[in-house]
Amino acid sequence: MRERILLTGGAGFIGSHTYVEFVEAGYEVWILDNFENASIDVPDRIESLIGEKVHVIHCDLRNVDSIRSVMASGCFDAVVHFAARKSVPESESNPGDYFRSNVIGLVNLVEAMRGANVTNLVFSSSAAVYGAPSTVPISEADPPAPLNAYAETKRVGEDFIRCVARAHPEMRFGVLRYFNPVGAHPSGIIGEAPSQPPGNLVPVLARVASGQLDELLIFGGDYPTKDGTAIRDYIHVMDLARGHVLSLKALLRERTSHVVNLGTGRGYSVLEVLGAYSRAVGHSLRYRIVDRRIGDAAVSFADTRQARRVLGFEAQHGLSEMCRSSWRFYSKEAGVDVAAPKTSDRSLVRPTNCSKVSRIGEKVL
């Protein structure tokens, strides 16, 4: 019989892609979601991809009785926990909501799992727990130093998990610290389609490319990097999804908990991502460099050795595939005619000599 896995937040961006990977790896998968940041048609889209019925449970993890009864009746072998809120600015203005969803939701889930004797959990953490690191690559041994309420909820979540693992050694946890997940399933059927306005670079680029936003605001053009813009480690969502399957397999095989970074180990500047996205779209994209945001690191990328050693994980997709797949999904969603780019001038698509970009000004890349 297939092992049965519950994905909390499974209708969201990373959860929906992970659903497909788990099905392909031979698991029976169930989604639990309250659909506060996912479209109600995501299960149908997954169904059209995998050609089999998608199991969905409408449930809010803040409701302790609901999650208790789901766990008690579900016969799950393991849980992958994505469900959380993820907007940094929103977390700063409304920390109560974030601690309720991300921390209390996790506590309710883990207690319900214990009540039902479900002992394996893969947890979505974030590179945000590292804050603004002074050295790169960032290793799992580096101390957490969260800089905002969202990152605090992830750090507290990890602390809680550590305490539970100490108190109840039968419980095993795979804590995955994601760097910057981007891209979409190669079919273009599922992708990142939040109900709430996006704050991350690639979804914003998609909206600029489709004309829904006028321009990309780049926060900071005077960082000590090759082109002055901040450098991040972007990971294709399909690689990330595979990382969850490997994490669960490692938990079941090794019977010990782990904490690993999931990234590529390579950083790209904002201007490099903008250039790659412009090439995927086939035309230039408008941007403006404005002041830095408080708390943003200049450079952040993962030390990937632990992921390789513990999970056998290595990212396979590069930046251009991340951008191409994102645009394939988003252009379909937005009804953009991809065959007719706004400009045929390919020279505009090439990244400019980034060091010449003025700190505040407007250019078309």
Ligand SMILES: NC(=O)c1ccc[n+]([C@@H]2O[C@H](COP(=O)([O-])OP(=O)(O)OC[C@H]3O[C@@H](n4cnc5c(N)ncnc54)[C@H](O)[C@@H]3O)[C@@H](O)[C@H]2O)c1
């Ligand atoms: N996307 C990123 O850039 C990123 C980076 C690092 C970590 N993460 C973490 O990965 C996880 C998944 O992120 P994502 O990008 O897929 O986000 P997402 O918003 O697309 O997915 C989260 C899903 O959880 C659901 N949800 C939220 N609160 C819930 C609740 N109380 N009960 C039930 N369902 C609830 C939402 O409806 C949504 O479908 C989150 O924990 C996030 O913090 C994301």
